[in-house]
Amino acid sequence: MTSKEEKMKEEIEQIKEELKRTKMESAATVATMDQTRHKISLRWLKRTSILIGIVLVIVLLFFAIFSIRSALTKEGTVTNTVSSFAEQIQQLSSLTTAKAYMKAVVEQEDNELFGRKIDANIPGTKRKTLLIIPGEVTAGVDLSKVQEDDVQIDEERNIIQLTLPKAEIIQQPSLDFSKAQVYSSEGLFRGKADIEEGYEMAELAREQVLQEAIEQGLLQSAEEQAERVIGTFFRQFGYETKIQFQSEK
Template sequence: MDTNGEILEEKDKKIAQLERQLIEFELKEARQQIAATIAVDHNSSSFSLPKGILKYFLKAGRLKIILAIVILVFLVVITAVGIRLIAGNALKQNSITIVEQVQELATLATAKAHTKAVIQEKDNKIFSKDISINLPGTKREILFIVPGTIIAGVNLKGVTSRDMVINEKTKEIDITLPRAELIQDASLQMDKKLIYVNGGLFTGDFKLDDGFDLVAKAQEQIREDAISVGLFDTAEQNAENALKGFFKNIGYKVNVTFN
């Protein structure tokens, strides 16, 4: 009996062992099938996307690239404009400063002439009355000598930013200036005048307003003489020298044109 029981017990153990092996085999097969299915699905999703979806993603990627390029170009343009505005504002401010400095040099852009007027006049008078004929004792000759000064200059006060071009790279300034003009007309030094009267026994005492307008003629002569010897040229040269000398000290070269 004991022997039969042991045999049955041994058979039960073998059957249980076979069942466990069968279950493990089935589980292994199931895992392999699941893994194969996942691999197939993965390959399918990687290489077998629908054409519409693929085009969509390709198009979307292209749009992103284009958008990135557009944004980059926009940023470059904005940066360039910003730099130009900043530089423009700085240049504008610099132009204003330079204009003010030019205007402050106005007193150096002048030339003064010292000269003498020599006026000769003659007439015929009897007791301070003009006569049309040259009777003996009625002829009178007058020599009027008087010193005077006259001033010409370039109007730097009228210079604006439109009259200059500033190149910060080359440190050059092109300035267009107006021509020199009289800024103070002939001024006579009447306290130093000399008057010589020759003849005229019946003419009476000589007076400056005695029909000759000697003062006006002296002023005109001083004006003409000063201009003829280069008063305007000297004023323009002084203006140019003043500008070049001043701006050379702060690192600029000045080119002057008169218009």
């Protein structure tokens, strides 16, 4: 519970206590006068007690409304709200990611004689190797970078305007070697390629997976995911969100 909510709760409890005391005082007044035998005075005092009670209730309600309104509009409240919203946005960071599953096809050709690479294309020394391997890339919008200056709140129209960092690759491509396929076409003096040689081609495969994921719109998907998650989150509180992304530096 926020300090604002706690203060509002305290104000309401004080009002309840004041109303309770008012009722007790009114009842005590009526009971005291009931012991007298002046019926006309008793009716007048009852009416007076009721009127006093009503006036006190009105005064207390006015005081409550004024106090709550002051709590909501006092200096620093808007800043605190913006700060709170910025913190909530930062906590959504893990939900604003997008993943791409790609398959890299890497082809490599070299010449080797007696286990040593050579530059000359001597017959029987050439080998073509083909590596097919799936990979995964993760992109996201790093909401932990959102600051208070990036959040603008229009309380009258219930609109939150956000400026978010652009999506970026947050996890470098990971390759699934358990599903790797290695093919080779070799000359007389060359052996067949194996998975170990596939590992040597892994860096090329990672670069290919990353490039293809970006070309297929992975970063745009991450930004769209961020818009959906944040929009859904703040709709629960009655706010519409308008999001823009920072321009490239």
